[in-house]
Amino acid sequence: MEDIEHIGKKIQLVDGNGRRLDGRALDELRPIKIEAGVLKRADGSAYVEWGGNRVLAAVYGPREAHPRHLQHPSRALVQCRYNMAPFSVSDRKRPGPDRRSVEISKVTSEAFSAVVFTEQFPRTSVDIFIEVLQADAGTRCAGITAASVALADAGIPMRDLVVSCASGKIAGQVALDLDKEEDNFGDADCPMAIVPRTGEVVLLQMDGHLTEDEFDRAMKFSMKAGMQIYELQKDALRRRYAVRALAEEPADTGVTQ
Amino acid sequence: MSNEVIAELMREHIVKLVQSGRRGDGRGLEETRKLTIEKNYISTAEGSARVKLGDTDVLVGVKISTGTPYPDTPNSGVLTTSVELIPMASPTFESGPPRPEAIELARVVDRGIRETKTVDMEKLVITPGVKVWVLFIDIHALDYDGNLFDAASYGTLAALSCAKLPGKMTGGADQPLPVDHWPVSVTAAKIRDKIVFDPQLEEERIADARLTVATDENGDIRAMQKGLSGSFSYDEVRYVISTARRLGNGVRGIIKA
Numbered sequence: 001m002e003d004i005e006h007i008g009k010k011i012q013l014v015d016g017n018g019r020r021l022d023g024r025a026l027d028e029l030r031p032i033k034i035e036a037g038v039l040k041r042a043d044g045s046a047y048v049e050w051g052g053n054r055v056l057a058a059v060y061g062p063r064e065a066h067p068r069h070l071q072h073p074s075r076a077l078v079q080c081r082y083n084m085a086p087f088s089v090s091d092r093k094r095p096g097p098d099r100r101s102v103e104i105s106k107v108t109s110e111a112f113s114a115v116v117f118t119e120q121f122p123r124t125s126v127d128i129f130i131e132v133l134q135a136d137a138g139t140r141c142a143g144i145t146a147a148s149v150a151l152a153d154a155g156i157p158m159r160d161l162v163v164s165c166a167s168g169k170i171a172g173q174v175a176l177d178l179d180k181e182e183d184n185f186g187d188a189d190c191p192m193a194i195v196p197r198t199g200e201v202v203l204l205q206m207d208g209h210l211t212e213d214e215f216d217r218a219m220k221f222s223m224k225a226g227m228q229i230y231e232l233q234k235d236a237l238r239r240r241y242a243v244r245a246l247a248e249e250p251a252d253t254g255v256t257q
Numbered sequence: 258m259s260n261e262v263i264a265e266l267m268r269e270h271i272v273k274l275v276q277s278g279r280r281g282d283g284r285g286l287e288e289t290r291k292l293t294i295e296k297n298y299i300s301t302a303e304g305s306a307r308v309k310l311g312d313t314d315v316l317v318g319v320k321i322s323t324g325t326p327y328p329d330t331p332n333s334g335v336l337t338t339s340v341e342l343i344p345m346a347s348p349t350f351e352s353g354p355p356r357p358e359a360i361e362l363a364r365v366v367d368r369g370i371r372e373t374k375t376v377d378m379e380k381l382v383i384t385p386g387v388k389v390w391v392l393f394i395d396i397h398a399l400d401y402d403g404n405l406f407d408a409a410s411y412g413t414l415a416a417l418s419c420a421k422l423p424g425k426m427t428g429g430a431d432q433p434l435p436v437d438h439w440p441v442s443v444t445a446a447k448i449r450d451k452i453v454f455d456p457q458l459e460e461e462r463i464a465d466a467r468l469t470v471a472t473d474e475n476g477d478i479r480a481m482q483k484g485l486s487g488s489f490s491y492d493e494v495r496y497v498i499s500t501a502r503r504l505g506n507g508v509r510g511i512i513k514a
Contacts, residue, residue, distance in 0.1 A: 039314065039345070039346075039399065039400040040312040040314075040400050040402055041312075041346060041347050041348065041400055041401055041402065042345065042400070052300065054299070056345065056399060058345040058346075060344075060348055063348070081344065081352055083343060083352075085299075085316070085318060085341075085395065085397050086318065086320065086339070086341075086393065086395040087299055087301060087302035087305060087318025087319070087320050087393075087395050088299070088301055088318075089301055090301055091322075092320035092322070092393050092395075095339055095341055095395070096354070097352070127344070129343065129344055129345035131343060131345055131397070131399070133298075133299060133316060133397075134299045134300060134301050135301065
């Protein structure tokens with residue numbers, strides 16, 4: 001995912017006034033846009049633009065779990081597939097899952113298993129599909145943010161939405177929501193996912209080097225940003241259903257379903 | 258394309274409608290769905306287009322780099338076309354290696370580009386036998402509501418038409434990818450003895466036979482592919498070709514715009 005051509009250049013990631021390359025403050029998110037209900041076939045879907053990231057999420061289910069031996073007699077499975085489009089990165093990525101996307105899929109499934117009322121749908125599977133169309137660091141957070149809205153759009157009962165955001169360290173300072181340049185040249189990256197209503201952490205990963213104090217700071221940054229993302233998610237859902245209520249649905253000819 | 262079950266009632270309903278010259282979504286038999294194309298949708302790709310044909314939604318990305326030519330074609334660039342029918346797009350698509358449907362689709366689109374010399378591969382040579390441009394066309398189906406053939410080929414042509422040969426690979430400026438021809442495919446589906454154009458999902462599901470015809474700006478036929486287990490009479494084939502030529506002209510204008 002790294003841009004080899006940039007390596008070797010010296011880049012000043014934070015200037016004297018605490019501003020970053022794109023002009024953001026250390027605790028500032030990139031611009032985020034969320035739209036709910038963007039696909040026809042899926043039971044629920046959402047689209048997220050987050051800085052240079054463009055991510056789609058779709059949810060199918062609860063439906064019969066495949067393969068069958070995975071079916072759980074007393075609860076639903078939450079299965080996630082995180083996938084990057086071959087053209088989403090600067091050097092074309094070979095299609096299909098690699099070790100990185102398998103890992104991200106796994107921790108994302110686990111994060112959502114913590115909030116979905118799985119016991120209401122025994123033997124079924126709630127399938128979440130995250131497609132990264134264009135990547136600019138933080139794709140898993142954008143994906144989880146989108147998937148959460150897609151789950152709500154699909155009407156899957158959940159304890160709450162899940163919000164996700166990363167904090168890291170660049171030029172020796174803790175910073176929120178690293179972009180690609182900062183991720184490549186930064187010192188640490190720590191994505192997390194949170195249940196806003198309770199503050200529970202349902203996903204946490206870290207690589208790099210942080211002191212305990214720095215981690216506290218990173219956590220505070222992400223928690224605070226999470227509340228902003230939460231509002232954007234709820235707003236996207238409100239818009240989706242407000243539009244539906246106002247606009248007259250086109251006459252049903254009986255063939256659409 | 259799809260092995261979804263369809264209710265017998267729905268099947269009868271669609272057949273009845275088509276017999277009386279009407280369709281489930283109110284279109285005439287020769288009427289195509291609304292086509293919108295957004296070029297340069299993905300900034301990490303050298304060329305891209307998001308195509309919506311009704312509710313069918315396809316994203317095509319073109320990645321371009323330099324590489325060595327195949328030994329048997331030293332004076333020709335390299336072109337590879339892949340299709341991913343990701344499980345996001347339909348409850349019947351599964352993850353895993355490409356299935357026959359995806360491979361057929363990729364090959365039909367690939368032939369359309371290669372054999373029509375839409376992109377003249379001989380113009381993609383930098384140093385004969387040593388260095389040529391390498392094109393990867395990746396077709397990503399996002400929402401499947403029928404007629405992926407046409408949506409994918411429109412997306413591919415649109416993405417190629419806005420693609421740039423990246424100057425950073427050769428130490429020059431970006432050059433537009435030369436696109437010499439504009440073959441436009443139009444797909445027809447036969448339901449009993451009636452023929453509908455641009456079939457949507459339900460029509461495709463119950464169709465007996467399918468025929469895709471690509472015509473160029475001179476009205477000449479550049480590619481054809483017949484699918485499914487039914488058959489067409491010679492007159493029907495002629496009818497599909499002449500209609501495809503007429504409809505193709507309108508589509509070409511939208512792709513070129």
